[in-house]
Amino acid sequence: MPHRYKVREIAQQSGLSEATVDRVLNDRPGVRENTRAEVAQAIADLDKQRAQLRLNGRRFLIDVVMQTPQRFSDAFRAAVEAELPAFAPAMLRARFHLWESGTTAQMADALGKIRGSHGVVLKAQDAPEVAEAVDRLVGSGVPVVTYTTDVPTSTRCAYVGIDNHGAGVTAAYLVDQWLGSSPSGVLITLSGPVFRGEGEREVGFRSALRGSGREVVEVSDGDGVDATTKRLVLDALRRHPGVEAVYSPGGGNAATIAAFEEIGRVCRVLVAHDLDADNRRLLREGKVSVVLHNDLRADARVAMRQILQQHGALPSEPVRPTPIQVITPYNVPA
Structure with a gap:
């Protein structure tokens, strides 16, 4: 069958005979799986080499x-x-x-x-x-x-x-396990309703907590900025005395923790996203429970x-x- 590389090139790259490569390319019987894998690897290597030539000087x-x-x-x-x-x-x-x-x-x-x-x-x-x-x-x-x-x-x-819905489900699992039999409510902090990723995290989180009986309270439009987030969180905590946990898809975690401290309430678990400088510090200090992170x-x-x-x-x-x-x-x- 036609191929982007000549049989001779693939044979040289793989160290196999041209006849063996030809049998693999044409999917003929009697070829071992490890031989097929060697041919596939040789083609992948040739692709990389071709890419390097295309990139040169660009x-x-x-x-x-x-x-x-x-x-x-x-x-x-x-x-x-x-x-x-x-x-x-x-x-x-x-x-x-x-x-x-x-x-x-x-x-x-x-x-x-x-x-x-x-x-x-x-x-x-x-x-x-x-x-x-x-x-x-x-x-x-x-x-x-x-x-x-x-x-x-x-x-x-x-x-x-990341799979944002899956991240929300993961956060809900962690929060629910951490709180155990406690009926504590959970605050979810969003930077705004127009970011699809945060919305998908929220949907995953709520769906995984459905049936748990926990109150889920949402605050939004803080843009992840500390001053705005703290004001929104303070208002939510005063209106919902049963909230003792936080899932934070939208950031502003230092402000969220400061709001809990200002009204003298313990935040029993806080699940955050992204290992930025603030979250590293808060994690070391024991103020953030876990961070959902990606490289x-x-x-x-x-x-x-x-x-x-x-x-x-x-x-x-x-x-x-x-x-x-x-x-x-x-x-x-x-």
Whole structure:
């Protein structure tokens, strides 16, 4: 059957005879499985070598556009910058457009101003005007990868990040196990209703606690910013005296803990997301119980790889959800 490499090339790469390779490629009987695996590995190696040749000397400019608390954007920026050299012999540069609070119109406007880009890594609201801005970029030849929260109605090429619904279910399991027979209610803190990823976490969390009898109280629109989050949490705690636990998909955990302390209530369990500087400190101090984390450098690498694939500079690879790590004070990654 036709193949992108000559039989002779595959034979040289695998160390097998041309006749053996030909039998494998044409799926003829009498070939051992380990021989088929050797041929598959040789083809994968040839793909990598071809990709290296395509990358040699090429320059790519990638834009990272995010509305997110600074503690998270700082961590992701460091991850991107650490991964840029890994794409040698290509030369990748990154521009960062980062802010904490804003409207969907601001996000759409920022996307509309991008020029000279080879691709965009985007954390944005799931809103029609954002989807339209993404579609315009893609239509102009700029691929877009959504990160941590998706805009699925757009023509983005991939979503990179955790299974958000699964993360919410995991959080509910941990909270329920921690509280045991206590009837304590749970506060869920969201940065805003327009981020699809947080909404999926909330749905997973609520579905897993359904039937437990626990009160679930939601606060939203804090943007993960401490001052706003503290005010919202204080109001919720005063109105719901049975709340003694927190699931925080949206951040602002230092403010949440400060609100509990201000009214003299113990937070018996707090499940957070992302191992940023604040959460590392709170975990060490015993104020956050566990952090649901994913490897930001691995995410950055996958996101940038997806952009290069769209330009034909790397072979296509499927994107799978990033594994969720449950981080305690005793297994914090360096």
